[in-house]
Amino acid sequence: MQERYDPAAVERAAQEHWERTSAFRAAEDPGRPKYYCLSMFPYPSGKLHMGHVRNYTIGDVLARHHRMRGFNVLQPMGWDAFGLPAENAAMAHGVPPAKWTWDNIAYMKRQLKSLGFAIDWSRELATCSPEYYRWNQWLFLRMLEKGIAYKKTGAVNWDPVDKTVLANEQVIDGRGWRTGAPVEKREIPMYYLAITRYAEELLAELDHLPGWPERVRTMQANWIGKSHGVRFAFPFELDGRQEKLWVFTTRADTIMGVTFCAVAAEHPLATRAARDDPRLAAFIEECKHGSVMEADLATMEKKGMPTGILVRHPLTGERIEVWVGNYVLMGYGEGAVMAVPAHDERDFHFAKKYGLPIRQVIDLPGKSFSLDAWQEWYADKQSGRCVHSGRYDGLGIEEAMEAIAADLEAKGLGGRQVTWRLRDWGISRQRYWGCPIPLIHCETCGTVPVPDAELPVVLPEDCVPDGSGNPLARRRDFVECRCPKCKAPARRETDTMDTFVDSSWYYSRYACADNAGRMVDERVNYWLPVDQYIGGIEHAILHLLYSRFWTKVMRDLGLVGFGEPFSRLLTQGMVLNEVFFRKPASGRIAYYNPAEVEIRRDEKGNRIQAVLKADGAPVDSGGVTTMSKSKNNGVDPQALIERCGADTARFFMMFASPPEQTLEWSDAGVEGAYRFLKRVWAFAWTMRETVASAPGSVPLPLPDAATATRRTIHFNLKQANYDFGKFQFNTVASAAMKMLNALEAAPRSGAAEAAVVREGLSILLRLLSPITPHLCHALWSELALGGELLDAPWPEPAAEALARERIELVLQINGKMRGSVQVAASASREDIERAALAAEAACRILAGRTPKKVVVVPGRLVNIVP
């Protein structure tokens, strides 16, 4: 054994040992409970970032912990390898996305290996390999057969200069990121997956996922957005025909307050009206500017223009004017809305802006309605009553909705309906670096699926995108093909799939990644569902919802025997860092990495200013945000690993904050982690002979000092085991530190004392081993504490070590801490009360008065209320 802690040597040796013994190779074993521990696979962006280190360390801690608790653990890893950054890299450096991606994978795999994660690498997969994505294509064709996949138009961001579709992140302030041209909305044909068919189940099953964080379930439920309302029509006559304008509302009780209707710019009624009205046509054109992002639509100025078309109110027959509104979405609901300015905030402001009538139809006792300003209660859905509503006057919200829905139904103009906020999943991307959609367009046969036998449709790997559309469309060897039906020359579809398709089922493929003949085989039902899924909170909705949907489709196709893919979910917070920048009067804003910036403080440690180390001049702070390339606020874990080792990086990541919380980076704390590991090593070195000669079990009874040491060890172990259950690894790390503090201070001369130290070290190393496996592996074997640490039994606190005869209770007087009282552990309520009233502080403060009340909390405190 070496005296000095040398992380590089320790880690190399441990990793070689695990490699040699195939320690993390997982196999099905019906005799043991299985534990499938999965961290979200990374996008191979180039190198690991701190978020990855955090994510995979959390997963590894859980995997190793469960292994020691006797579970058959599977922890696989792969690559979410398709996506936009590869195309951006291609544009910047002229490298084909395939080469860039595979190079990144090779580098990041080395980095992951150096962190010593207990991963079964034999199951590795990359979504950009044809062996993987052929099953995307295969399942897409099954969905097409079942009508779950279908074609319709959808809106995209269009850059009119580059003549290309832009991703939302490529639209900056409504302009294309490369051209600066104002972005337009375009309707293009796309393929959709009917996730809305599963809306009811996706919502209902959320209640049966107790292992999911409440906040994620709430977010998903709100996203799915089930609402009960009424779909009804405003009849009208146009061009000599009887027509109906359909709308949906959740506030049918306010229907008597409708003063106008609004339709989307793409609505047929708008198109018809614009035919005779050039100003309206121009307005509709204007509505097409801007991005398709909901956040933009929600915050933009609400604008509108009348169409001149009048429709009839379905209940009163009153004439209602139809407007075109830029805030009405064609793809959502009917593309038309009724407007009740008195009871909808958006309609209220719109009506005020354009001088449209506002008619109050709901009243709340004690409130007075005024046209001057919007008040929150106008939209109240609880306790209002109908007014100015004819025969509905006096009805409550629910009664009014019931009556109105019935009347609409009687007239054949509508009725109750359930709607969903959730929209079908558009999977077409006009991009190169993705999974090809396996379809062929034939002039005579139409759109024809590629036959299963011809799968996969392989993506050529040598294209280099240049920002002007999809290079696949220019590849004649890809596009030109024959129609599978009539054998005539035909064109291959060049759109690729959304990368969320790739990540919607990779976790199932890990169970049987070696099966070239089937998407999944029977092993999937051994390993899945995933027992513990770990990933960033930013995936709380989309990725997790799509995966749940995809799983249900696979279940309905008989491919898997489960409907929910992830039994338990841990959503880690993001890793943030401060952003520093300078904005010159002219020219581009410059970002400086926090490593280049020095924080100046006063003698109390309060921050005065931030300066650039290079020139000593101040820089501005842009707050803290997620680490990103564009803001240059990332911290490279590689440097940390090289300087202090993987165990220090892992320990610090776990110690810095609980997993679910956002983590603000600070490199100051790293030193403390490194120092602690060095102390563990040094202590083990000092104790190597003591441990070797110590008895294998602790002789009882122990001398007092040794009893106290042992109690500290077991008490902290109990606390740590409780914290493990809460995924609170920062306090597990604290408990380990407290154990070491106790052991260093412990007596070690006699045989009993040596046995306590030996037991303490054995507990400490096992407790710490999921977090710092290399260090613990080395010390466990050096001290010969028994077999392979990986499979050592997880320690449990001993009842006799925790027991104590006397305990200390907090003494409060009127809720304020005023000292403590010592009582026997078995003391009764009366004993405690007597002891408390006899305490010096109690006598002094009470000064002879009789207390009103004495509150005793067993094992904790006693509160005297004077």
Next chain:
RNA sequence: GCCGGGAUGGCGGAAUUGGUAGACGCAGCGGACUCAAAAUCCGCCGGUGGCGACACCAUGAGGGUUCGACUCCCUCUCCCGGCACCA
């Protein structure tokens, strides 16, 4: 704008879920060792007042419930995540 979450010393965070606020660590200060420095070790470390015992203030801000509130309720401020083509 809408949905979800967060705020505790100079800093990261703890508080057994309504019961000692600040565990553990970082930074800082003082000391030991050293020719010196680094490393290491020991001590102090929320604020105000007091020689001191101690008292008062303090968990983003304001109110409330309770013997007792970081924890529960109401109002507000700021920050973070998501908003369907970033992953």
